[in-house]
Amino acid sequence: MEKVEFKIPYTKFGTIFADKDGDNLVITGVSKDYDKKNIWALVHKGYTLWKYRDNFAIYQQDKKFIGLGLDKEDNLVEVNFSKRPNRHIIKDEQPEGAYWYAYDIATYNEHHILLKAQKVIKRTQEEARIKAEKLLYKNANENRAKCGACERHIERWDEGNWNGVVYDHGFEQAGYRAGVCIGARYQPWEKSPEGKIVYIKQLQDREAEIVKCKPNQARLDKLIKASDEYVVWNNELKKLKEDLWQDFRQSRWYPYKNFDINFRRYLLDTPGYEKFESPKRNPKFFDVNIWNQTTLDELLDAWQRQLDMIREIISKEQIKVDNWKEQLTAREIINSRG
Numbered sequence: 067m068e069k070v071e072f073k074i075p076y077t078k079f080g081t082i083f084a085d086k087d088g089d090n091l092v093i094t095g096v097s098k099d100y101d102k103k104n105i106w107a108l109v110h111k112g113y114t115l116w117k118y119r120d121n122f123a124i125y126q127q128d129k130k131f132i133g134l135g136l137d138k139e140d141n142l143v144e145v146n147f148s149k150r151p152n153r154h155i156i157k158d159e160q161p162e163g164a165y166w167y168a169y170d171i172a173t174y175n176e177h178h179i180l181l182k183a184q185k186v187i188k189r190t191q192e193e194a195r196i197k198a199e200k201l202l203y204k205n206a207n208e209n210r211a212k213c214g215a216c217e218r219h220i221e222r223w224d225e226g227n228w229n230g231v232v233y234d235h236g237f238e239q240a241g242y243r244a245g246v247c248i249g250a251r252y253q254p255w256e257k258s259p260e261g262k263i264v265y266i267k268q269l270q271d272r273e274a275e276i277v278k279c280k281p282n283q284a285r286l287d288k289l290i291k292a293s294d295e296y297v298v299w300n301n302e303l304k305k306l307k308e309d310l311w312q313d314f315r316q317s318r319w320y321p322y323k324n325f326d327i328n329f330r331r332y333l334l335d336t337p338g339y340e341k342f343e344s345p346k347r348n349p350k351f352f353d354v355n356i357w358n359q360t361t362l363d364e365l366l367d368a369w370q371r372q373l374d375m376i377r378e379i380i381s382k383e384q385i386k387v388d389n390w391k392e393q394l395t396a397r398e399i400i401n402s403r404g
């Protein structure tokens with residue numbers, strides 16, 4: 067038995083979830099929201115699914131109808147409709163403040179879905195297989211293999227004595243580029259776990275750094291002092307922008323863009339404004355912006371979150387190393403086919 071999800075083109079059914087066992091298909095739920103967060107079961111408290119949308123569904127048993135869906139706080143709630151709901155009944159009897167509309171609602175039709183499902187699933191799987199095959203050929207042609215650290219497919223370095231290690235490449239961590247990936251110049255993951263092992267070492271160093279950063283009252287006092295200084299600096303700058311606006315507009319610095327930088331350059335033409343030479347930022351402690359009401363508990367929470375996060379990554383990566391097995395690279399797979 068495998069779990070499958072699919073969509074039937076040109077219908078309102080949305081995403082359909084099913085258990086597939088050979089030719090036997092059992093639908094387990096449907097969903098019409100983008101993130102597939104609300105998955106409607108086919109039966110609810112003995113009522114069967116009748117109609118559904120992204121944020122609510124209507125279940126039916128004889129002449130009784132239950133609405134199940136999200137209220138204005140996004141909690142899942144239930145209402146009993148007084149009669150067979152049309153768009154007016156839905157509007158009038160929905161939970162207060164909710165957004166239940168009949169527009170674009172789907173009527174569940176198992177017969178229709180099952181009629182088309184096998185073909186659609188087959189085509190979806192065939193498309194996935196073709197895509198994987200294309201990628202395999204591309205990686206084989208370009209001699210790419212998986213970097214042990216970042217797990218992207220990177221070209222291997224065969225010249226000289228490099229013996230097929232992965233080339234230098236950038237590493238992106240949580241949205242910023244963090245220099246050359248530490249997995250570069252090690253054997254790819256298919257051939258050795260060494261790239262992953264040095265990556266774990268790097269993460270552990272980071273963990274140790276975070277441990278050392280545990281905040282205390284003295285640290286907080288210092289941060290708040292820096293924040294107060296920033297506020298004074300920034301308020302003064304803001305006031306200068308207002309006061310000197312007309313003069314600035316006549317100056318050679320008047321910008322097409324980079325307003326802030328150009329305004330500070332303009333200020334530097336006049337002695338006494340040297341403190342505006344470099345930009346200042348409000349201090350941050352991990353993801354917490356500091357202000358004069360920031361508490362030590364908030365800093366400790368942020369610190370603990372960082373620590374938990376890095377420890378979770380470490381343990382996930384360690385499991386991969388523990389279960390490592392040699393594999394064929396894309397090029398080896400293609401060559402082995404003859």
Ligand SMILES: [Zn+2]
Pocket residue numbers: 213214215216217218235237247248249250
């Ligand atoms: Zn990498």
